[in-house]
Amino acid sequence: MAESVAAPPFPGVEPAPGLSWSIPGLREDPTMCLRCRSAQLLCGKPVCPLILRYQAFERTLPMVQGTELSGSSPPAVFVGRYGYPKVSFGPLLSPQHGRTELLDTPEEWVGRSVTEVIGFRTGLVRGTSPIRVTDAEKPIRLLEELQLLGIAAESAESETRFRRPPRGHIALSDSAPPFGPTAPIEQLRLDVRRVDPHLDRLTSDTAATARVAVEELYHRGVRVSRIQRAFSVGTLGRRGRRKLVPTRWSITAVDDLLSKNNLAQIRLLPELSEFRAYRLTALDNRWLILFLPGIYRYESIESWYPSTFWNPSPTEIIMMGDHEGHDGRTTYASIGGCYYAARLATSEALLRMGRQAGVVVLREVHPGEILPLGVWNVREHARAALQEPPIRLGTMAEVLGLIQSTFAIPLRRWLLQSAVLHEARTQRKLDDWVADERVAPA
16 A cells, blocks of 8 residues: 655655645656756755766776686675576675675664665675576585585685676666676685584574574574575575575565564563654664554554655655554565564564564655665664664654654654554553543442
């Protein structure tokens, strides 16, 4: 379910009551970039995304001229999804030597700027080779090397020969995140000096299901990004069932599995008896995470301003969200992986509290997010927000006031979009009726 509202031309400045913003003079125009040439910023973004990508490639391409590359992998592996079950897979390689783990560790990216994060992504050269996902059980030598890289505990030195010089492709796409130069691999040599002992043990355990392996790794403190990487390269699961999983799918699958496991415990906990809220502003995103008294239910709502990458409209803010009740959901959320990433972060917070509660995650994306950064943005910033001291509120009216003061979008728009907030405002509990009976005159 999506809804649009008029956007303010000056972010952070709210219109007078009863009025809406509009942005005159902008319309969808295929000649806009040609007319602008990054000088006038006609798209409304604070920085030209094409120039930002070009500058990142400009730093990387001089270091990867020719068909040979010597450097270090963070470690990182990418498995594509197009053509499934025959996909493209390969390592992500840095032309730099030494400790490059930061380039593929999103847990360490909170507090970084958009430019830095894009630099991390575009600074990695992607090698590619075709493979069938079922080859995970009997891997060819290249896949064997990459499966070892997938469980590595630190960056690995590499020597790579490509079939042609790596090339960067600057594309205006609604779906492709920024990535570095790409080329098909002819030969790869990796020096993996140390593997994660937990990942290594579960890789050797061919009797454990992928679900059991993922849960055990998580409870042993292995970072979610590392679990997702091992899951993607087909090193987890029972013998005869292991497959390569496209990177995009593996990220959401792990978030979903882990949050479901957490929720099975949360539903047995006592109910939260107060309203709590957590706020954060990062990468030009405003976050407000609400915990409401009562049984567990969950909702995630996103609002995208014009001039943000996922909103093609030049004048309208797009809002959309999904929710689930106490028993969870059986269909895939329409807002995609972000839904499950935030659900994992909030389920972790509920376990720390030792309570179940209603959960509402509200996210307002402003034009400073000029390129898609990945699902990690939601998971790690929600985690960061939930590490802050909570704002404790006494009534639903105070919760609504906090929503109004946090976001530029009017409160009524959030309420029209939200099923959980609507239920919290309108549905009375048995305790309310008991209280009424106690105060009623004899």
